[in-house]
Amino acid sequence: MKLSLNQLGVYLFLLVFGCGAGLFGSRYLLLQNSSFQQLRNVTMASPPESVVPNSPNGAIGATGGDNVNFIATAVQKVGPAVVRINATRKVANPISDALKNPLLRRFFGEDEQPIPEERIERGTGSGFILSEDGELLTNAHVVADTDTVQVTLKDGRSLEGKVVGVDSVTDVAVVKIKANHLPTVKLGNSQNLIPGQWAIAIGNPLGLDNTVTIGIISATDRTSTQVGVPDKRVSFIQTDAAINPGNSGGPLLNAQGEVIGVNTAIRADAQGLGFAIPIETAARIANELFTKGRVEHPFLGVEMADLSAIKKQQINQENQLNIQQDVGIVIKGVTGDSPAKRGGLLPGDVIQKVNGKPVKTSAQVQKLVESSKVGDIIAIEVNRSGKIQTFKVQSGAYPERK
Structure with a gap:
């Protein structure tokens, strides 16, 4: 086939253009693939630890390639101030009392004591250091009925501790050890805690x-x-x-x-x-125990219950009352010769306010009373058979258990 000069020129132009376009297209795709690979390489090269922030507010993660999260940080700060408390106390042996029965004594000699009258009871608990000079806080039931305890620090030292004061009403006790420059805890705030924290x-x-x-x-x-x-x-x-x-x-x-x-x-x-x-309750009690050796708790002498429709019926039946409200805090009983009795409060009264503050639960009433001092005048507003009345009650000291 014969081609004219013009046709040959057109074919050559199309051939050159097509090759150029192909090369340009290949270069464009290569650049695109190279950029994607570079991005992928950067992403894969990033250490997993660097993308999980360490947050003191609760995000669990590690930074800098180590394993320190907010839990470990908190423990590192407080752990050295947490102690082990070993208490030893003598308690009556009930078996020994039982063997004093004459019917059982005949199996033993007259002067023979088959079972010791007392036995040694050992217990272990925990505590934490409040001050650098050795003031500790723990539970009352950990150190009850003993004057001295053995305190073991995290660094391995074991020191004798003197029980300075015990408050069984709140289950708080304080202990003193002879040491200086001790690690201490930092007290926080429990007033605004939210479930889920x-x-x-x-x-x-x-x-x-x-x-x-x-x-x-x-x-x-x-x-x-x-x-x-x-x-x-x-x-x-x-x-x-x-x-x-x-x-x-x-x-x-x-x-x-x-x-x-x-x-x-x-x-x-x-x-x-x-x-x-x-901690606010524990710290307040601990301070009183260290300064005075004992704690006086304000006492009104009322038994309270939070009302509900079902609870109302039960209380009415058990106490022969005629409570009409379905919500509130009802006084179920008043202790004889108590501040509440002298102040005029009666079973069936539904508490509305304490010292002018509205209350919805018996726990709130307990908190407000506990935050006062023995001898304070406490204003109790109640609903008595549909009539709102306020009674001024002078709190007394919580009676000691015998």
């Missing part, structure tokens, strides 16, 4: 020193009755951080490593629930 417990459960557990704040303002210790006067913090025997007296921390409570009560029938005394 982090909670860290440090203590010596089951003889396992310096054990750390973590969970959340499960609830606040749990009454002593709800916790199962009705003889105490504390509104407890509830947590699911594991608390076992031996944790008693140890600190409950927030995410910043500040003490917000003193681990104390464990319900035998509970799984994954523990309770702590709010």
Whole structure:
């Protein structure tokens, strides 16, 4: 086939243009692929640790390639100030009393003492250091009925501790050891705790020193009755951080490593629930014990209950009352010859305000009364059979248990 000169020129132009376009297109695709690979390489080269920030407010992560998160940081700050307390006390031996029966004595000689009258009871708990010169805080039940205890520091030193004061009403006690320049804890604030916040417990459960557990704040303002210790006067913090025997007296921390409570009560029938005394209550009691050796608790002499429709019916039946309200705080009973009795309060009164502050739960009433001093005049506003009345009650001292 013969081609004209013009046709040959057109074919040559198309051939050159096509090759150029192909080369340009290949170069464009190569650049695109190279950029993607560079981005991919940068992403894959980034260490995983650098993309997880370490936050004191609760984000669990590590920085700089190490394993220090907010929990470890809190424990490093507070751990050295947490101690183990070993208490030894003599208690009556019930078997010895039983063997004093003449019918059983004939099996033994007249002068023979088959069973010792007393036995030694040993217990282990926890505590934490408040001051550099050796002031410690723990639970009352850890050091009850003993004058001295053995205190073991995290650095291994073991020192004799003197029990300065015990308050069984709040389950708080203080101990003094002879030492200086000790590590101390930092006290936080438990007043504004919200369920769901982090909670860290440090203590010596089951003889396992310096054990750390973590969970959340499960609830606040749990009454002593709800916790199962009705003889105490504390509104407890509830947590699911594991608390076992031996944790008693140890600190409950927030995410910043500040003490917000003193681990104390464990319900035998509970799984994954523990309770702590709010640090404001514990610190106030500890200060009084160190300065005066004892604590006087304001006392009104009323038995209260939070109302509900079902609870109202039950209280009316059991106490022969005629409460009409479905909500509020009802006075179920008034102790004879008590400040409440002298002040004019009666069973069936529904408390509305304490010292002018509206209250909705018995725990709130307990807190307001406990924050006052013995001898203070407390204004109690109640609904009595539909009529609002205010009674001024002078608080007395909480009666000592015999």
